Amino acid sequence: MIQPFSENVLSSRQQTQWIVELRDVHYSIGNREIFSGLTLTIPRGRITAIMGPSGTGKTTLLRLITGQIKPDSGQVLFDGIDVSNLSLRELYALRLRMGMLFQNGALLTDMTVFENVAFPLREHTKLPHSLIRHIVLTKLQAVGLRGAAQLMPAELSGGMARRVALARAMATDPDVLIYDEPFTGLDPISMGMIVRLVRQMNNALGITSIVVSHDVEELAALADMSFILAGGKVAAQGTFNELKGHDSQIVHQFMNGLADGPVAFHYPAPEYFEQLLA
Amino acid sequence: MKLLRELGDNLRSFVVTVGAVSLFFGRVLGQIPRAMLRPRFVIEQIFNAGALSLVIIMTCGLFVGMVLGLQGYDLLQRFGSEDALGTGAALALIKELGPVVTALLFAGRAGTALASEIGLMRATDQLAAMEMMAVDPIRRVVAPRFIGGVIAMPLLTVIFVSIGIFGVQLIGVQQLGVDAAAFWSQMRSSVGVDDVMEGVIKGCVFGVACSLVAVYEGYTAVPTAEGVGRATTRTVVTSAVLTLILDYMLTALML
Ligand SMILES: Nc1ncnc2c1ncn2[C@@H]1O[C@H](COP(=O)(O)OP(=O)(O)OP(=O)(O)O)[C@@H](O)[C@H]1O
Numbered sequence: 001m002i003q004p005f006s007e008n009v010l011s012s013r014q015q016t017q018w019i020v021e022l023r024d025v026h027y028s029i030g031n032r033e034i035f036s037g038l039t040l041t042i043p044r045g046r047i048t049a050i051m052g053p054s055g056t057g058k059t060t061l062l063r064l065i066t067g068q069i070k071p072d073s074g075q076v077l078f079d080g081i082d083v084s085n086l087s088l089r090e091l092y093a094l095r096l097r098m099g100m101l102f103q104n105g106a107l108l109t110d111m112t113v114f115e116n117v118a119f120p121l122r123e124h125t126k127l128p129h130s131l132i133r134h135i136v137l138t139k140l141q142a143v144g145l146r147g148a149a150q151l152m153p154a155e156l157s158g159g160m161a162r163r164v165a166l167a168r169a170m171a172t173d174p175d176v177l178i179y180d181e182p183f184t185g186l187d188p189i190s191m192g193m194i195v196r197l198v199r200q201m202n203n204a205l206g207i208t209s210i211v212v213s214h215d216v217e218e219l220a221a222l223a224d225m226s227f228i229l230a231g232g233k234v235a236a237q238g239t240f241n242e243l244k245g246h247d248s249q250i251v252h253q254f255m256n257g258l259a260d261g262p263v264a265f266h267y268p269a270p271e272y273f274e275q276l277l278a
Numbered sequence: 279m280k281l282l283r284e285l286g287d288n289l290r291s292f293v294v295t296v297g298a299v300s301l302f303f304g305r306v307l308g309q310i311p312r313a314m315l316r317p318r319f320v321i322e323q324i325f326n327a328g329a330l331s332l333v334i335i336m337t338c339g340l341f342v343g344m345v346l347g348l349q350g351y352d353l354l355q356r357f358g359s360e361d362a363l364g365t366g367a368a369l370a371l372i373k374e375l376g377p378v379v380t381a382l383l384f385a386g387r388a389g390t391a392l393a394s395e396i397g398l399m400r401a402t403d404q405l406a407a408m409e410m411m412a413v414d415p416i417r418r419v420v421a422p423r424f425i426g427g428v429i430a431m432p433l434l435t436v437i438f439v440s441i442g443i444f445g446v447q448l449i450g451v452q453q454l455g456v457d458a459a460a461f462w463s464q465m466r467s468s469v470g471v472d473d474v475m476e477g478v479i480k481g482c483v484f485g486v487a488c489s490l491v492a493v494y495e496g497y498t499a500v501p502t503a504e505g506v507g508r509a510t511t512r513t514v515v516t517s518a519v520l521t522l523i524l525d526y527m528l529t530a531l532m533l
């Protein structure tokens with residue numbers, strides 16, 4: 001539907017079965033190393049879950065994949081294209097093929113819900129108003145918020161904002177949808193609805209989904225493939241059943257929500273006792 | 279020795295900042311043609327920046343004019359040349375007070391609003407979301423607001439000066455009894471086109487400076503509530519200092 005750029009970055013190559021490949025990626029913020037040799041591949045046309053304890057860098061991983069940040073070393077390939085070597089123009093062209101759902105929705109606060117969903121269409125296409133209206137209402141209907149079209153983002157609850165953001169991410173019919181924590185703060189009904197929606201889009205349109213979440217239960221029903229990140233690397237990967245049976249302690253701890261185990265609950269800190277005495 | 283090192287550090291961070299601002303300015307300028315393709319957004323921003331500051335500009339213009347009337351009259355009557363009040367006040371307003379005070383008020387009202395609006399968009403990932411939708415926030419958010427400010431400033435200066443002269447007249451002619459005909463005719467004969475040009479040029483330059491500071495501070499704000507607050511404060515301080523320095527340089531150049 002969208003053809004603003006002519007670069008071949010735009011056309012899906014369908015060469016490999018991997019839509020995203022990370023090869024030996026290192027990334028640090030300041031002195032803190034977030035990734036130390038991260039290697040993972042995300043299959044095309046599937047639903048992939050990225051899990052891991054809070055602060056391991058799941059959001060950072062998404063920012064790497066979408067080219068918002070560049071790795072210190074290593075390669076990030078999106079559909080075979082090295083994301084970190086693109087010019088801004090090429091990067092924007094590539095991003096037309098991705099839809100991203102931010103952790104807090106990130107709706108544009110000076111526009112109505114309707115205008116938010118229409119935003120990418122208005123920016124990138126010259127579609128007539130009636131058609132844009134039709135697309136926007138269809139997408140809003142899919143997330144159950146057609147009735148909220150004229151509300152401002154400030155009038156929405158957190159969960160509603162997330163659903164509008166999902167409608168907006170779907171507006172341009174991207175090849176890949178990336179979700180950062182889509183389930184947190186949703187009631188079970190909307191959660192189930194989003195799970196069904198993600199599944200539907202995957203089945204009907206073959207959209208690749210990358211879902212970051214802590215929600216082990218929801219992901220079990222949803223994901224074809226899962227990764228658990230810990231300590232700057234992939235701690236485990238596989239289907240859900242494979243992970244359930246995984247023998248490493250980290251995976252066991254994470255899948256069962258145990259406080260004790262190799263994953264520290266605490267952010268790195270000096271010895272507690274010493275700090276209290278100091 | 280410590281002082282010297284501190285001085286060096288400050289100098290270096292100053293140079294780095296100037297470089298960053300210049301780079302940012304270049305990016306904004308580069309996006310202006312594409313932003314102008316959608317005049318609706320630009321007009322909206324001119325209106326925003328203008329409407330925000332209009333009331334305080336008018337109020338302050340009136341009072342600055344009235345004070346000028348009182349002080350000017352007091353000064354001039356010592357030399358027995360009250361009739362020159364129109365000329366003196368008009369020149370002061372057009373060449374100095376108009377552009378400078380308008381810029382200071384603009385920075386305090388529209389500038390802070392711009393900086394906090396853009397900073398908040400940064401803090402709530404709205405700018406990142408735009409980038410993810412392949413929309414350049416510099417083109418869509420920053421450039422229209424910058425142009426809006428740049429166009430609004432000279433217009434506000436004109437309004438300020440007009441109301442200021444009205445204020446001078448109100449005190450001088452209506453209240454203190456300066457001869458109205460002399461007041462206006464002297465003003466008209468001795469205020470030249472180059473005086474007006476000086477005011478207009480200053481208004482434009484201050485408009486660019488204050489708008490650039492505001493959008494830069496907002497765009498580069500640390501993405502937290504505190505960061506946005508700091509960016510807003512810095513906008514006022516930097517704009518004020520920059521305006522006064524530029525005012526001296528422009529005056530020295532054009533006199
Ligand atoms: N701008 C930043 N400056 C410094 N450190 C940062 C910054 N952004 C992230 N970090 C650090 O990077 C690490 C990874 O952050 P990230 O947001 O990717 O975690 P996450 O896995 O998404 O966590 P969560 O599940 O809580 O969202 C964190 O430990 C955080 O402290």
Ligand SMILES: [Mg+2]
Binds near residue numbers: 058059060103180
């Ligand atoms: Mg996160």
